Amino acid sequence: MSETLVPPVRLGKLPIAALGILALALGTLQSVVEPALPLLQSELGVSPAEGALIANALLVTGAVAAPVAGKLGDRYGGRRVLLRLMAVVSAGGLLAALAPNLPVLLLGQVLQGVMVGALPLSFVLVRTHLPAGATQVAIGVVVALFTGGSVVGVLVAGPIAESLSRHWMFGLPTIVIAASALAVARLMPDDPPSRPDEGIDWAGMVLLSGTLLAFMLGLVTVTGTGLSPLAAGAVALAVAALATGWVAVERRAPSPMVDLRVLARPAIWSACVLTLVITTGAGMVLLLLPYLFAAPADGYGFGADTTEIGLLLLPGIVAGSVSDSVGGVAARRFGPRAVVVAGALVTAATMLALASLHTAAWQLVLAKVLTAFAAGVATTALLASTATAVEAGDTGIVTSLLVVTRVIGVALGVQLGGAILTAGTDPATGLPAESAFVTGFVTVGLVTALSLLVVRATKNTKNTKNTRKGVQA
Template sequence: MSNTSIDSPPGCAASPRPADEHLDSPSAIVWVLSIAGITAALMQTLVVPLIGDLPVLLDTTASNAAWVITATLLTAAVATPVSGRLGDMYGKRRMMLFCAGALILGSLVCALAAGVVPMIVGRGLQGVGMGMIPLGISAMRDLLPAEKLGTSIALMSASMGVGGALGLPIAALVAENLNWRALFWGSTGLAVLIFVLILTLIPATEVVGRDEETFDFVGAVGLGVGLVALLLGVSKGADWGWSSTTTVGLLIGSVVVLIGWGWFELRQQDPLVDLRVTARPVVLLTNLASLVVGFSMYAQSLIIPQIMQLPAVTGYGLGLSMLEMGLWMAPGGLMMMLMSPLGAKLSHAKGPKVTLAFGAFLVALGYLAAALMMGAAWTLLIAVCIVSSGIGFAYGAMPALIMGSVPISETASANSFNTLTRSIGTSFSAAVVGVVLAQMSTTLGGYSIPTEAGFRTGLLIGAGVALLATLIAMAIPTRASLEAEANIEHEVSASAH
């Protein structure tokens, strides 16, 4: 394989590679990109085992230490659509290398951090690495033969959930047996490996666009400000108070900024996000379903680990350690990976709309099973595997729906926007589940803990939201229905003339 440049120059014509075009190692491309996605997603749960110890480790307050997690989520939300647009303009591999470089730098800063400020900066840089997931999905459309595309995209898309699920037991194992800095030295080494693999094994992708095309800096800033205000208000509202001036101001401000951003984007020749494309029925409903599925996916990771770790004296807690809990949760990540190829086959046979609806319905069944079987780790494991299987089906179908409905010149930005909607869903999930568990709590040993009814309510909410995602997925129009609608519009127009 010869890569004389990182990416082809802007302005080159490009089209999807034909099915009979042979690459040196398409399997290597799939696995490198999937591992890159899993590595980026690992950063989301990397510090979870350290949450209780961070104030002492960094000599700061608990509220300041919480920003170590929040910073990653915020930068990932802002950087993902920006990196997607830049990938469409300047090449997806180039931007994946940039994201991997940010991940390396962020991990190094965290490993060497002596206080909370450099740790927050490092964690923010790690969040930039999330851009590798939608970029990798879009690069597959450019690099892989058609017969491998569906399965490969499903595997890459599932990496977002796989990394988060596997990160918990790995981080817990390291945190309990080694110095906490080993987590970040390990992530540094992994990020360096990913950078080298992308550089050596991923071919340059052709760039579709005009030579005079420009990056929408104003749109990027506007979207960033709106998202930061929204996600801050949602994620910190419980701590600051939902009726506090800060929370209300952030939420209202985010709505105002995002409306203004949308107005601005519709008037740009080269917008950051082409809202006319995202308004297409298939894209719009897929993104809405992604938001709802993101909500339902994250709810289980907030509820079930707590049930497993609460003392058995509560009558419903299982009294497991962090490491034991992580090991019981880990099969969920493996189920996502195992189900993604099956989801691709179902999409090929019945269409990705059916796969998305089926996956969301499985998630609902898993939550109902968890609500009915809270009494033992093995029963919760069954529920986790059902939910994770559903996520594997759903996440693999989303990019297939998106890329089948957007021009090839906008695949990276469209996939990035879809990934963003999932992230917004997880943020809302954290807020809603947090409020439910806080309101339905009791006191044990001087500490406030959620009640059994609170956990069950949270699980039932997860089931209800997943059923809503099923209904949204079923409403996504098929190609046949879109063609029929277009024909009707044409006939109406012709009769009017």
């Protein structure tokens, strides 16, 4: 017989603040590597290919860790799992801070990658301790702080590394993570685990993790060193086989890791598809604009160096951070469908206009601000509304799948944008032609417009179901 669960304690401001500071510090630690790759290359003798491996190690681990952490949080309580996860992240940060060579730094990055699981665990906590409306707002704030931490990491990595050392670049955020985790442990009340008598679907967990790992490793390899058609086909077959096995196991498991009936709901699968489409477009923008800024100024580009590109992209990064906090409020007030439609229209119109007007830097900066804000509001609105649309016991796993979908979408967009620029490269100069960027911008607009079709399809599905219920009545 199931134990009697104690009603959850409502959260005050201090626990939410501790959770927010933790998210900010995690985002900071996640992003310090990218601007420091040249420094790491000189101090550790890291090649460009190895630098890409350092950056991608966290991404791959995060994609695998998020659904596992979310499910464990659903089963055993978000606070309990979050604190154990932060111990792993802190160990990874410490290893990266003390790393004397590349293998130790890579191990530190792999351990830090589990930080992505902190997002669904935070959603479990706020869902447990806050009413539905406040939950959507709190989720937006947590995501915004995590994204804002990325801005902080990019800005402080260089000054810290130059004034202190590369070791403190990892060490300082790790110290803040450890301190804020202790604050969460002290201030955050326990959340009762859901369905405590059910076992863990270890077979489903292993198969889902294997599917995501194979997919991310294949995608990273394609993006980095490239794969032959035969190798790419082998990876695709491996992913398909693992995914098929996972579905078969989940259908038969008495307590599946992911209830496929939940995923089959239009609100859930449409949220996943919409998130994938929106973030794919965002990933393409993420790649296209820096290359256009860096293109020679005597042609169609602006000849910007690394520092100048960072400053030009900064307004868009800030807009993306702000949009995450707005997304939860917008979902509560207008509903996720209206937010997605508005975001898709803004992005599609902006990118189609940019295909014609990209002769001034301010045009690209404005386009980055608009698209980053639109994508952030839409994806966070989907995340916040989904978190409150499922049973409390499914919050962690469902939101973690959306988090992973965001990661996959951005990676796919970067790969697609790179393929377009590669196909449009002039053999004589080795640089992409202006027409390649135009093709990329138009493609982003068309890809984002697909979200409007998904919204319409799910609306028709919902209307059909309501009509059938009325006929049966």
